Amino acid sequence: MSEPILELRGINKSFGAVHVLHDVDFTVRAGEVTALVGDNGAGKSTLVKCIAGIHPTDSGEVLFDGRQVSIHGPKDAADLGIEVVYQDLALCDNLDIVQNMFLGRERGKAGVLDEADMEQAARRTLASLSVRTVKSVRTPVAALSGGQRQTVAIAKAVLWDSKVVLLDEPTAALGVAQTRQVLDLVRRLAEQGLGVVLISHNMNDVFEVADRIACLYLGRMAAELPTKDVSHSQVVELITAGRSGDLGIARPDMAAV
Amino acid sequence: MTTAKQSVVDTPEEGDDPSRPAAWQRLRSANTLWIGLVLLALCVVFGALRPEAFLTLFTAQTLLIEASVLLVLAVGMTFVIITAGIDLSVGSVLVFAGVVGAKTMEALSPGGDATDAGWGVIAAGLVVSLLGGGAWGLVNGLLIARARIPALIVTLGSFGAALGAAQLITDGVDVRTVPSALANTLGSGTSLGVVPNLVLLAVAVTVLGDLVLRTTRFGRHTYAIGSNAEAARRAGIAVTRHLVLVYLLVGLLAGLAGFMSLAYFRTTTISGHSTDNLNAIAAVVLGGTSLFGGLGSVLGTVIGVFIPAVLTKGFVILHVQAFWQPIAVSVVLVAAVWFDQVRRRARNRS
Ligand SMILES: Nc1ncnc2c1ncn2[C@@H]1O[C@H](COP(=O)(O)OP(=O)(O)OP(=O)(O)O)[C@@H](O)[C@H]1O
Ligand SMILES: [Mg+2]
Numbered sequence: 001m002s003e004p005i006l007e008l009r010g011i012n013k014s015f016g017a018v019h020v021l022h023d024v025d026f027t028v029r030a031g032e033v034t035a036l037v038g039d040n041g042a043g044k045s046t047l048v049k050c051i052a053g054i055h056p057t058d059s060g061e062v063l064f065d066g067r068q069v070s071i072h073g074p075k076d077a078a079d080l081g082i083e084v085v086y087q088d089l090a091l092c093d094n095l096d097i098v099q100n101m102f103l104g105r106e107r108g109k110a111g112v113l114d115e116a117d118m119e120q121a122a123r124r125t126l127a128s129l130s131v132r133t134v135k136s137v138r139t140p141v142a143a144l145s146g147g148q149r150q151t152v153a154i155a156k157a158v159l160w161d162s163k164v165v166l167l168d169e170p171t172a173a174l175g176v177a178q179t180r181q182v183l184d185l186v187r188r189l190a191e192q193g194l195g196v197v198l199i200s201h202n203m204n205d206v207f208e209v210a211d212r213i214a215c216l217y218l219g220r221m222a223a224e225l226p227t228k229d230v231s232h233s234q235v236v237e238l239i240t241a242g243r244s245g246d247l248g249i250a251r252p253d254m255a256a257v
Numbered sequence: 258m259t260t261a262k263q264s265v266v267d268t269p270e271e272g273d274d275p276s277r278p279a280a281w282q283r284l285r286s287a288n289t290l291w292i293g294l295v296l297l298a299l300c301v302v303f304g305a306l307r308p309e310a311f312l313t314l315f316t317a318q319t320l321l322i323e324a325s326v327l328l329v330l331a332v333g334m335t336f337v338i339i340t341a342g343i344d345l346s347v348g349s350v351l352v353f354a355g356v357v358g359a360k361t362m363e364a365l366s367p368g369g370d371a372t373d374a375g376w377g378v379i380a381a382g383l384v385v386s387l388l389g390g391g392a393w394g395l396v397n398g399l400l401i402a403r404a405r406i407p408a409l410i411v412t413l414g415s416f417g418a419a420l421g422a423a424q425l426i427t428d429g430v431d432v433r434t435v436p437s438a439l440a441n442t443l444g445s446g447t448s449l450g451v452v453p454n455l456v457l458l459a460v461a462v463t464v465l466g467d468l469v470l471r472t473t474r475f476g477r478h479t480y481a482i483g484s485n486a487e488a489a490r491r492a493g494i495a496v497t498r499h500l501v502l503v504y505l506l507v508g509l510l511a512g513l514a515g516f517m518s519l520a521y522f523r524t525t526t527i528s529g530h531s532t533d534n535l536n537a538i539a540a541v542v543l544g545g546t547s548l549f550g551g552l553g554s555v556l557g558t559v560i561g562v563f564i565p566a567v568l569t570k571g572f573v574i575l576h577v578q579a580f581w582q583p584i585a586v587s588v589v590l591v592a593a594v595w596f597d598q599v600r601r602r603a604r605n606r607s
Contacts, residue, residue, distance in 0.1 A: 054491060075493035090491045092484035094551030095477075103481055104492030111473045 394508015
């Protein structure tokens with residue numbers, strides 16, 4: 001078992017009166033793929049956004065590489081080496097592929113952009129993701145298909161020399177071949193020593209690539225287990241009911257007494 | 258964290274992708290080509306109808322001079338509109354900047370008459386004008402980006418407030434003593450024999466604005482924020498700060514425009530700028546910059562400034578009643594925005 005690269009302890013997050021995350025503990029290990037599963041609205045995306053510095057947390061602590069860190073914005077997360085593929089992709093429609101991939105971290109001297117350099121790097125990364133249907137890396141993102149956009153969002157995240165990559169349903173809009181590519185990429189990133197978090201509703205994908213499975217149920221971490229210790233049906237039960245046999249959180253009525 | 262990770266990705270296959278961001282393609286996509294052709298057609302028509310009056314050096318000079326001040330305002334407005342914002346206050350800020358600049362020069366001159374003031378006094382006037390314009394820009398920016406009040410409301414407020422402040426300072430009476438040295442050089446002087454200095458300054462601002470927008474990080478972030486502010490924020494761009502800077506920039510340019518106007522008219526023309534804001538916005542939108550943000554160019558804005566200017570000149574030369582000019586401009590403006598809408602709808606359907 002490898003070292004935890006990212007550790008969350010007792011994270012709480014509310015939006016107004018809605019308490020979305022309850023005392024969530026979550027560990028990402030270097031060189032492993034951690035699948036984060038849970039029903040719609042369980043709080044997966046919210047957890048990812050808390051890690052990425054988009055939502056401030058109400059309480060709890062974050063340890064990166066064993067050190068306690070405070071992430072106040074996307075820049076802090078990126079500086080630590082945390083990259084995110086958001087569920088809604090967060091791309092700028094009017095900008096082209098290269099411009100999107102380097103957004104916020106453009107290359108160049110003294111504020112003047114080095115377009116050729118960025119274009120080359122973008123093209124290299126896209127080629128590695130087997131994006132062959134995009135005619136030009138200078139196509140505005142608005143003109144891309146859903147799957148192509150998703151690939152751009154993924155390419156944007158793997159372009160950087162990062163330590164942790166969080167992918168929020170990265171294969172939702174992808175075709176068979178592209179899904180294969182992304183799953184392979186996920187494994188490859190882990191083999192290179194990155195901590196990878198994959199959010200997915202597809203149990204086959206989860207069981208194929210994940211070393212560990214973390215299951216959120218109504219904003220509570222129901223279980224965090226090695227993949228080999230659980231079965232398909234147990235995970236489905238954890239997702240839908242929050243417990244499965246002696247796994248998972250105690251029954252709500254039992255917790256109350 | 259700015260090194261590309263080479264090991265993660267396979268070895269590059271050299272892409273079958275020779276396309277540089279063809280300037281041509283961008284022009285076309287931004288409506289600029291179409292509207293540029295309209296401008297060209299106008300020049301050809303007026304030139305063909307009255308070559309002896311329209312195709313003269315004098316006409317060209319006055320056309321350019323009269324467009325210079327608006328051009329400077331419109332360059333700033335281009336940045337604002339690309340961020341999906343708006344600034345209705347530019348004309349009033351121009352007046353305010355001109356007034357505080359002129360008042361400063363008077364105050365620094367013996368007897369309160371700045372006509373014979375030297376370059377030191379003029380420089381002080383310029384600095385105060387820029388500060389005056391920049392201050393309004395900063396206030397606009399902070400209220401819009403920090404306090405999150407809609408730009409339309411904030412700048413409608415400063416549109417009234419800046420003009421009111423200018424009138425309070427002057428009691429509503431134009432400042433009439435403008436240094437001759439300034440008026441004779443920046444105001445009515447020429448360089449290289451034929452090029453008016455006022456035009457040179459406007460061209461310099463325009464070229465600089467174009468370079469900043471197209472080739473710098475600042476420009477790229479301007480487009481990104483207008484395109485998807487949340488995505489820009491998640492990419493680590495300091496959106497609030499950037500927006501404040503953009504409104505500060507347009508304020509500074511309005512300050513400069515106020516000083517240019519002072520040099521050209523030799524007075525503060527307090528009541529002469531109530532529609533500058535609309536003219537600048539019209540020019541920017543005519544030039545293909547989208548009111549929805551994320552799209553646009555300074556080159557387009559230049560064309561957008563000259564369409565009304567050429568129409569006005571042409572109508573005067575052809576003895577068409579001047580009242581036709583706003584009608585013609587409005588038709589072209591609405592057509593341009595309609596084109597933009599159609600294009601967006603076509604894109605969103607795909
Ligand atoms: N910005 C927000 N403001 C208010 N409530 C929010 C916000 N973002 C999320 N929520 C709420 O938090 C809860 C968790 O949402 P979240 O997006 O994290 O779910 P999820 O697990 O990612 O679901 P899905 O599988 O559908 O993507 C939901 O009940 C949602 O309504
Ligand atoms: Mg989600």
